[in-house]
Amino acid sequence: MRIVIGEDEALLRQGLTHVLEHAGFTVVASAADAAEMVRHVAERRPDLVVTDIRMPPSRTDEGLRAALEIRREWPGTAVVVLSQYVQRRYAVELLSANSSGVGYLLKQRIADVATFCADLERVAAGGTVLDPEVVALMLARARRDGDALERLTDRQRQVLALMAEGRTNASIARQMSITDKAVVQHVSHIYDALGLPPSDDDHRRVLAVLRYLSRSAADASTRSSRAEKDKHPR
Amino acid sequence: MTLPASGRFPVSWSLHGALVLLGVAVAVLGGMEIVLLAASPFGPLWLLAEPVAAGGIYAAAGLVAWWRRPSNRMGALLVAGAVSWLVAGLVNTTSPVLSVPAVILSVVPAAVVVHLLLAFPSGRLRSRAARAATVAVYVVALLDGLPQHVFAAATGPDGVLAVTDRPDLAALSADATHAAASAVLAATAIILAGRLRRADRARRRVLLPLYGYGMLAVLLVALSAWLDPLLGAPTRFTVQVALLAGVPVAFVLVLLRGGFARTGEIAELGAWLSTAAVTRPGLADALARTLGDPSLQVVFWLPGRHGYVDAAGAPVALPAAGAGRAAAEITSAGRRVGAIVYDATLIDDAAPVRAAGQVLALAVEAERLTAQLRAGEAELRRSRARIVQASDRERRLVARNLHDGLQVRLVLLALDAQQLAKDPDATTAMSEAAEALRAGIDAAAAELRSFVHAVMPAGLIERGLAAAVEDLADRMPIRTRLDTDGLCGADRRLPAAVESTAYFVVAEGLANALKHARADELRVRLARTGGQLVIEVGDDGIGGACLDAGSDGGSGLRGLADRVEALGGRLRCDSRPGAGTTLGVELPCGS
Numbered sequence: 001m002r003i004v005i006g007e008d009e010a011l012l013r014q015g016l017t018h019v020l021e022h023a024g025f026t027v028v029a030s031a032a033d034a035a036e037m038v039r040h041v042a043e044r045r046p047d048l049v050v051t052d053i054r055m056p057p058s059r060t061d062e063g064l065r066a067a068l069e070i071r072r073e074w075p076g077t078a079v080v081v082l083s084q085y086v087q088r089r090y091a092v093e094l095l096s097a098n099s100s101g102v103g104y105l106l107k108q109r110i111a112d113v114a115t116f117c118a119d120l121e122r123v124a125a126g127g128t129v130l131d132p133e134v135v136a137l138m139l140a141r142a143r144r145d146g147d148a149l150e151r152l153t154d155r156q157r158q159v160l161a162l163m164a165e166g167r168t169n170a171s172i173a174r175q176m177s178i179t180d181k182a183v184v185q186h187v188s189h190i191y192d193a194l195g196l197p198p199s200d201d202d203h204r205r206v207l208a209v210l211r212y213l214s215r216s217a218a219d220a221s222t223r224s225s226r227a228e229k230d231k232h233p234r
Numbered sequence: 235m236t237l238p239a240s241g242r243f244p245v246s247w248s249l250h251g252a253l254v255l256l257g258v259a260v261a262v263l264g265g266m267e268i269v270l271l272a273a274s275p276f277g278p279l280w281l282l283a284e285p286v287a288a289g290g291i292y293a294a295a296g297l298v299a300w301w302r303r304p305s306n307r308m309g310a311l312l313v314a315g316a317v318s319w320l321v322a323g324l325v326n327t328t329s330p331v332l333s334v335p336a337v338i339l340s341v342v343p344a345a346v347v348v349h350l351l352l353a354f355p356s357g358r359l360r361s362r363a364a365r366a367a368t369v370a371v372y373v374v375a376l377l378d379g380l381p382q383h384v385f386a387a388a389t390g391p392d393g394v395l396a397v398t399d400r401p402d403l404a405a406l407s408a409d410a411t412h413a414a415a416s417a418v419l420a421a422t423a424i425i426l427a428g429r430l431r432r433a434d435r436a437r438r439r440v441l442l443p444l445y446g447y448g449m450l451a452v453l454l455v456a457l458s459a460w461l462d463p464l465l466g467a468p469t470r471f472t473v474q475v476a477l478l479a480g481v482p483v484a485f486v487l488v489l490l491r492g493g494f495a496r497t498g499e500i501a502e503l504g505a506w507l508s509t510a511a512v513t514r515p516g517l518a519d520a521l522a523r524t525l526g527d528p529s530l531q532v533v534f535w536l537p538g539r540h541g542y543v544d545a546a547g548a549p550v551a552l553p554a555a556g557a558g559r560a561a562a563e564i565t566s567a568g569r570r571v572g573a574i575v576y577d578a579t580l581i582d583d584a585a586p587v588r589a590a591g592q593v594l595a596l597a598v599e600a601e602r603l604t605a606q607l608r609a610g611e612a613e614l615r616r617s618r619a620r621i622v623q624a625s626d627r628e629r630r631l632v633a634r635n636l637h638d639g640l641q642v643r644l645v646l647l648a649l650d651a652q653q654l655a656k657d658p659d660a661t662t663a664m665s666e667a668a669e670a671l672r673a674g675i676d677a678a679a680a681e682l683r684s685f686v687h688a689v690m691p692a693g694l695i696e697r698g699l700a701a702a703v704e705d706l707a708d709r710m711p712i713r714t715r716l717d718t719d720g721l722c723g724a725d726r727r728l729p730a731a732v733e734s735t736a737y738f739v740v741a742e743g744l745a746n747a748l749k750h751a752r753a754d755e756l757r758v759r760l761a762r763t764g765g766q767l768v769i770e771v772g773d774d775g776i777g778g779a780c781l782d783a784g785s786d787g788g789s790g791l792r793g794l795a796d797r798v799e800a801l802g803g804r805l806r807c808d809s810r811p812g813a814g815t816t817l818g819v820e821l822p823c824g825s
Contacts, residue, residue, distance in 0.1 A: 009638060009642045011642060011643075011646060012642050012645060012646065015645070015646050015649055019649065053696065054637070054695075054696065059634070059695075060695060060696045060697070061696040061697055064696075083692070084637055084641050084683060084686070084692065085683055085686070085687060085691075085692040087692070087693055087701070087704075087705040087708070088704075088705070088708050089693075089697075089701055089704055089705065107641070107642075107645050108644070108645055108648065108676055108679045108680070110645055110648075110649060111645060111648030111649045111651070111652050111672055111675070111676065112652065112672075113649070113652055113653075113656070137708060137709065138708075140709075140711075141708050141709075144710070144711060144712060144713055145713050
């Protein structure tokens with residue numbers, strides 16, 4: 001697999017290149033700023049881009065904007081965005097444009113090389129990977145604003161989180177040490193409880209879950225207050 | 235505070251009484267003159283009484299001007315003109331005692347018009363050229379009639395002065411006075427043209443017709459000899475009198491309506507000083523009214539700074555010499571306390587300005603001390619804002635350095651530990667130790683992450699206020715409604731210090747509500763209205779919070795209030811018991 005790296009810190013750029021080469025990927029180019037990275041992508045057409053969010057010149061969100069541009073211009077190139085800090089807004093933005101083939105991870109995840117490389121493979125294959133931290137944040141927020149999640153068991157919420165991270169049923173089963181069949185059962189219960197449209201497509205499944213989790217607090221509260229009324233009819 | 239109407243002051247009452255008496259006196263003299271003229275055989279009464287009527291118009295115009303503009307001398311000058319008309323009118327009386335001096339003074343009314351033109355608008359002759367031209371015009375006027383009457387046949391009312399009938403000498407002297415009159419009128423025209431050139435456009439629009447009309451009226455008197463064959467003497471005379479009688483009306487109209495501000499007595503300033511309250515915002519206004527210059531400005535001397543400041547404490551420089559504006563210094567007990575900056579084209583004599591300044595020296599000294607205080611206050615405010623900005627810059631710098639330095643190092647260290655753990659040559663114990671090391675580094679990285687976030691949140695650096703506050707609301711454990719619709723998009727970022735202050739206000743407000751309010755729901759609203767950033771953090775909790783409460787939350791808010799005030803903003807806390815708490819902040823954020 002051919003990869004372009006965008007990272008302005010030279011040490012990390014080298015470290016990342018080393019890790020990826022060692023794991024059998026081909027790093028075709030690495031760039032220290034977003035414009036250079038986009039140029040490399042235009043020339044080399046890699047399978048995957050791994051980029052930092054903050055890049056020169058302004059060191060704000062150039063990397064993220066370049067990632068969105070790359071997904072728009074070259075749909076064949078998947079993108080994994082790395083950051084020192086994750087927030088819901090960036091996940092929503094990355095998934096709203098063309099959500100297949102995108103990943104959003106904490107930089108610290110690089111250190112778990114095996115998981116990191118597996119995530120890259122999944123994204124390059126058109127999958128979606130979200131950092132557990134940002135999923136946890138979204139789940140907590142959704143649970144706070146609506147009561148549908150309260151109706152799930154702990155185990156079902158755990159499955160929901162893994163679905164949101166972009167895992168397949170097989171991967172969820174492995175992670176939770178349960179059978180594939182048990183996962184399917186949990187998933188269908190979750191779909192019922194949240195009122196999501198059923199889908200066998202892993203990618204669509206991620207989107208539906210994330211869309212549910214990203215509803216604004218206002219939507220969630222009108223739904224929950226309606227639910228409240230249903231519970232206590234006058 | 236404005237200057238009270240002039241009528242309220244004793245000094246003006248006595249002036250008004252005198253003016254009424256003067257008016258009565260002129261009216262009585264005019265009446266007596268008409269009685270004398272009625273007996274005159276030299277022409278019909280309406281023709282002979284024309285100078286008396288002109289005198290009446292001069293007197294009325296002069297008295298109005300004098301009444302309305304006590305410190306302006308135009309009124310007095312016009313009244314003097316009225317007297318000159320009454321004297322000139324005596325030419326046609328039958329008594330030589332009256333008609334002889336009248337013959338000598340018969341052209342003086344025209345000279346008065348030149349005097350008026352040169353003395354407008356203050357009534358004072360300020361340049362040497364104007365003074366010389368005025369003296370010359372009176373001399374020419376006095377000499378104008380005299381030789382012709384001396385060297386003439388002793389006939390008619392003018393005949394009383396005839397010494398010898400010498401037409402040749404009469405013609406010679408007539409030529410001489412004509413030449414002198416032409417020279418004086420030319421000089422006057424040059425002086426007036428110079429004034430027009432220096433005046434601004436608005437003033438020129440008023441002065442040009444006034445000067446033109448005055449000069450035309452005088453010129454027609456000078457050209458009497460050429461006009462007689464055209465019009466006939468009685469008509470020529472009537473036209474001249476009518477034109478000259480219109481002059482005072484024109485002057486008074488321009489003086490009162492033409493943008494020449496009212497000028498008051500300097501004594502009125504003293505009255506204002508004694509009656510007005512201790513705090514007088516109207517010092518400059520009072521001076522402006524007294525001196526008749528609406529653009530007048532009072533500035534104050536700060537010895538420590540060796541410079542002038544205005545009433546708000548902002549530094550100002552005095553106008554350079556030769557500019558349209560000039561400055562008169564004010565001293566109190568020998569020390570410089572301030573200066574009056576005025577329009578030099580409007581007031582070309584510094585003496586009354588300086589006199590007015592001295593009357594107000596003590597008030598100026600008091601305002602100077604206020605201005606000094608304000609200047610210090612402004613400096614303090616700027617320095618507080620600089621401290622906030624500096625601390626903000628440092629926070630950003632620390633956050634960036636940690637982000638680019640230590641956080642990267644921890645990723646690389648964790649990577650090394652991981653490689654050590656996966657090393658095929660490593661023993662199981664070593665691998666487990668390396669794995670534990672990596673977990674420890676990851677935990678340290680997570681701790682560092684939240685520390686960096688507390689110093690300066692990533693959202694604020696990367697996307698600005700709305701994104702950072704959204705992330706904050708996302709992480710609240712209870713429902714938090716966010717309204718940032720009134721905030722512009724990411725393309726219009728606010729000043730850095732404003733953004734981070736607003737963010738910390740929201741963060742502190744939400745943290746306090748969580749800790750103390752026992753609320754079910756929190757609200758955050760951010761909006762930009764007219765150069766102000768409006769921040770509202772509210773909850774539906776128990777209320778009863780207070781800015782200066784001894785609780786830890788209160789002290790955090792106190793610090794934020796300082797920060798907000800340092801940036802020129804306001805922080806208020808509305809927290810009635812049982813009605814929830816709303817924290818409201820307004821921060822100036824540029825337009």
